[in-house]
Amino acid sequence: MKKTLYVAAREFTATVMTKGFVFGVLVTPAIIAVVVYFMPRMMNRTPPKIEGRVAIVDATGRVARPFAEHLTPEAFAKAREDARRRIAERTEGVRRSVSGTPGASEAIEQSVEAALGELPQIELEVLPADADPEQAKSLLALAPRDRQPDPHQRIALVIVHPDAVEPHGQGRYGSYDLFVRAKLDDRLVDHLHDGLRDAIVAARLHAAGMDPSRAEGLTEVRRPTSRTVTAAGEAATNEVLNILLPAAFMGLLLVSVITSGQYLLTSTVEEKSTRVVEVLLSAISARELMTGKIIGQMAVGLVVLGLYAGLGILALFSFAALGVLDPMLITFLLVFFVLAYFSYAAMMAAIGASVSEMREAQSLMTPVMLFIMIPWILWMPISRDPNSLMAIALSYIPPVSNFVILLRLTSSSPPPMWQAWLAVAVGAAGVYVLLWFAGKVFRVGLLMFGKPPTLGTLIRWARMS
Amino acid sequence: MPDAVVLKNLTKTFGETVAVRGLDLVVPQGALYGVIGPNGAGKTTTIRMILSILFPDSGELQVLGHRSALEAKDRIGYLPEERGLYKKMRVAEFLLYLARLKGMDGAGLPRQVDAWLDRVGLLGAARKRCEELSKGMQQKAQFIAAVIHRPDLLILDEPFSGLDPVNQRLLRDLVLEEHRRGATILFSTHIMVQAEQLCDHVVMIHRGEKVLDQPLSTIGSSFDPRSILFEPLDPAADVSVLHHLPGVRGVAREGSAWDVALSETAEAGEVLKAIVTTITPARIEVRRPTLEDVFVGIVAGTGAGAGSAALRQALRDEDAQEVGR
Numbered sequence: 174m175k176k177t178l179y180v181a182a183r184e185f186t187a188t189v190m191t192k193g194f195v196f197g198v199l200v201t202p203a204i205i206a207v208v209v210y211f212m213p214r215m216m217n218r219t220p221p222k223i224e225g226r227v228a229i230v231d232a233t234g235r236v237a238r239p240f241a242e243h244l245t246p247e248a249f250a251k252a253r254e255d256a257r258r259r260i261a262e263r264t265e266g267v268r269r270s271v272s273g274t275p276g277a278s279e280a281i282e283q284s285v286e287a288a289l290g291e292l293p294q295i296e297l298e299v300l301p302a303d304a305d306p307e308q309a310k311s312l313l314a315l316a317p318r319d320r321q322p323d324p325h326q327r328i329a330l331v332i333v334h335p336d337a338v339e340p341h342g343q344g345r346y347g348s349y350d351l352f353v354r355a356k357l358d359d360r361l362v363d364h365l366h367d368g369l370r371d372a373i374v375a376a377r378l379h380a381a382g383m384d385p386s387r388a389e390g391l392t393e394v395r396r397p398t399s400r401t402v403t404a405a406g407e408a409a410t411n412e413v414l415n416i417l418l419p420a421a422f423m424g425l426l427l428v429s430v431i432t433s434g435q436y437l438l439t440s441t442v443e444e445k446s447t448r449v450v451e452v453l454l455s456a457i458s459a460r461e462l463m464t465g466k467i468i469g470q471m472a473v474g475l476v477v478l479g480l481y482a483g484l485g486i487l488a489l490f491s492f493a494a495l496g497v498l499d500p501m502l503i504t505f506l507l508v509f510f511v512l513a514y515f516s517y518a519a520m521m522a523a524i525g526a527s528v529s530e531m532r533e534a535q536s537l538m539t540p541v542m543l544f545i546m547i548p549w550i551l552w553m554p555i556s557r558d559p560n561s562l563m564a565i566a567l568s569y570i571p572p573v574s575n576f577v578i579l580l581r582l583t584s585s586s587p588p589p590m591w592q593a594w595l596a597v598a599v600g601a602a603g604v605y606v607l608l609w610f611a612g613k614v615f616r617v618g619l620l621m622f623g624k625p626p627t628l629g630t631l632i633r634w635a636r637m638s
Numbered sequence: 639m640p641d642a643v644v645l646k647n648l649t650k651t652f653g654e655t656v657a658v659r660g661l662d663l664v665v666p667q668g669a670l671y672g673v674i675g676p677n678g679a680g681k682t683t684t685i686r687m688i689l690s691i692l693f694p695d696s697g698e699l700q701v702l703g704h705r706s707a708l709e710a711k712d713r714i715g716y717l718p719e720e721r722g723l724y725k726k727m728r729v730a731e732f733l734l735y736l737a738r739l740k741g742m743d744g745a746g747l748p749r750q751v752d753a754w755l756d757r758v759g760l761l762g763a764a765r766k767r768c769e770e771l772s773k774g775m776q777q778k779a780q781f782i783a784a785v786i787h788r789p790d791l792l793i794l795d796e797p798f799s800g801l802d803p804v805n806q807r808l809l810r811d812l813v814l815e816e817h818r819r820g821a822t823i824l825f826s827t828h829i830m831v832q833a834e835q836l837c838d839h840v841v842m843i844h845r846g847e848k849v850l851d852q853p854l855s856t857i858g859s860s861f862d863p864r865s866i867l868f869e870p871l872d873p874a875a876d877v878s879v880l881h882h883l884p885g886v887r888g889v890a891r892e893g894s895a896w897d898v899a900l901s902e903t904a905e906a907g908e909v910l911k912a913i914v915t916t917i918t919p920a921r922i923e924v925r926r927p928t929l930e931d932v933f934v935g936i937v938a939g940t941g942a943g944a945g946s947a948a949l950r951q952a953l954r955d956e957d958a959q960e961v962g963r
Binding site for chain 1: 686690711712715721724725727739740783
């Protein structure tokens with residue numbers, strides 16, 4: 174056991190003391206933190222002002238006027254107010270969490286203002302109903318002078334169909350066409366669509382003898398924010414966290430497992446290619462060597478996991494949202510880390526021992542990576558419907574089970590506890606089989622050189638030893 | 639006192655290839671055994687089986703009284719043929735790590751490492767990374783790793799390959815010192831001169847089978863080529879007359895000299911006198927077999943006294959088999 178621990182200690186220090194590890198694992202999160210900190214401040218810069226003319230060819234003669242009302246500065250201000258209110262409703266939980274942080278609410282307001290940008294200055298230009306559309310469109314293609322906003326430049330053309338207000342023939346209404354200048358701000362395009370829709374609907378209601386403001390009152394129902402009721406009381410449902418939490422947990426698991434597994438593969442291939450493995454095997458058995466390496470790299474994985482999880486907890490703490498973390502989930506994260514890591518590490522050790530250089534490992538790695546990526550691919554459907562037949566079935570197929578069950582446990586409707594424990598048992602059985610297989614391949618493969626083996630060769634080695 | 643190594647009917651195959659076939663070997667404790675044989679003969683496979691790095695398909699083995707080397711790894715030192723070091727590890731760190739894997743520990747260990755490095759002239763390289771060392775220096779560092787724990791059994795696979803003559807001599811002295819300390823030494827080589835200089839017992843493996851196992855001192859008599867090397871003082875002398883001397887079986891040219899083959903019953907001293915009185919020699923000697931003669935003779939299947947042409951042909955055949963293997 175002492176020798177195994179010596180191997181583990183060397184494996185750990187040889188990995189974490191490298192520039193690659195320090196840069197990849199420590200510097201990358203630091204860069205992310207810096208970007209996250211500075212991004213809102215960088216976004217605080219005023220977006221370019223939008224100015225210009227929107228031309229309309231209105232064959233019905235009844236759309237241009239209500240549409241003009243949507244292009245006034247007041248209409249833009251009202252639309253902005255509506256957007257601000259929607260954002261406020263969606264971010265209620267975050268605002269409440271940061272209420273104790275000085276300047277945080279102001280920072281959010283600033284970010285919202287920045288995202289909405291300065292009010293556009295748009296002038297509506299009503300063209301004759303018989304205007305030539307092609308000629309009208311040609312003005313859109315003119316390049317802007319000096320790249321400066323030009324209040325007289327045509328930026329969009331609307332052609333309202335003759336039957337947009339009164340149905341033609343079989344009771345079907347027509348619509349409109351919108352042509353815009355290249356690279357026009359997408360928020361303005363959305364605003365034009367909304368305005369045209371409202372203007373056409375208002376014109377249709379008028380034509381049908383109805384009062385548009387009454388129709389608006391009858392059809393508007395304010396969407397409230399749902400509130401989650403728990404034993405501790407009720408609170409606004411944090412939809413963002415509901416989606417992010419499972420992804421964060423699975424991400425943590427995948428990053429730590431894959432990182433340490435890759436290091437294990439690399440170090441095994443290095444020991445084999447530099448032939449140092451024969452010296453090691455004269456001092457310790459192949460089983461001791463493999464166990465030591467796996468334990469050493471597990472410690473590396475735990476460092477990665479601890480580091481990223483620590484950053485996450487710190488972020489939750491600073492937003493006073495630590496309550497979303499159930500201690501049981503952290504326990505399960507550790508349990509499934511161990512199971513997922515041992516499964517992955519066993520495969521990496523077997524592959525590392527059977528090839529002579531990293532290039533040769535690629536073909537054997539493909540099926541393993543596919544297995545690991547399945548939970549990522551199925552993240553959305555599983556977290557949306559964590560109790561579907563597919564989610565339940567994948568919870569009992571190791572090594573995928575370790576990721577899937579954690580995803581389900583962190584979802585909005587977690588499975589019953591017995592399913593989690595059953596997945597632990599299945600995961601442990603999977604680990605046993607994989608370690609047994611890896612141990613056999615490791616012993617034979619370490620001293621085999623020559624053409625890279627196939628999966629069939631590995632199975633033959635396992636039966637041979 | 640049990641023997642250091644006992645192999646009984648050991649066989650190992652890799653796919654269709656039989657690497658070692660029915661090998662029996664006993665290495666007594668304290669002996670210095672040389673395992674010789676052509677490339678691909680099965681020497682390294684045998685050594686790996688002794689060390690339990692590979693496991694035999696059949697047969698039994700005993701190492702330092704144990705049924706497996708795994709039970710006695712801390713008492714065995716091994717220098718493999720394929721030298722390997724952790725490139726990025728510092729030399730002293732590497733040696734400390736391997737010493738610990740060999741069961742050594744304690745506060746005095748770093749001092750022991752330094753003492754060994756000093757002994758082989760590598761103390762200045764203790765803090766260097768292994769990749770910074772020359773090939774010879776790496777080999778010396780590896781030798782330290784093999785002996786630092788003062789093993790009872792030291793196995794060296796081609797220990798001198800890649801070393802310059804000065805370092806070869808240094809390594810030979812260190813090996814002999816380990817032997818004097820009481821360690822059993824088993825080393826493999828295909829360079830016969832090294833085996834002759836170092837070992838007191840020779841085992842030869844050819845195509846996976848043991849074809850020779852005897853003390854070096856008795857090989858001369860067992861493989862007597864029964865011939866006399868003769869070079870006349872006058873290069874134009876008529877050597878054909880030697881055919882008619884009693885006890886002479888044949889005469890064949892060998893460069894500027896002649897190989898005079900003796901008949902089964904001939905007494906070498908009598909024939910030598912007869913040659914001297916017939917033609918004045920510049921040089922004359924009764925041939926003694928070198929280990930190389932024995933080696934090549936066995937490989938060629940022609941006995942130790944085979945002529946050079948036959949030996950060359952034998953080596954060509956052997957190389958062809960190597961390529962085809």
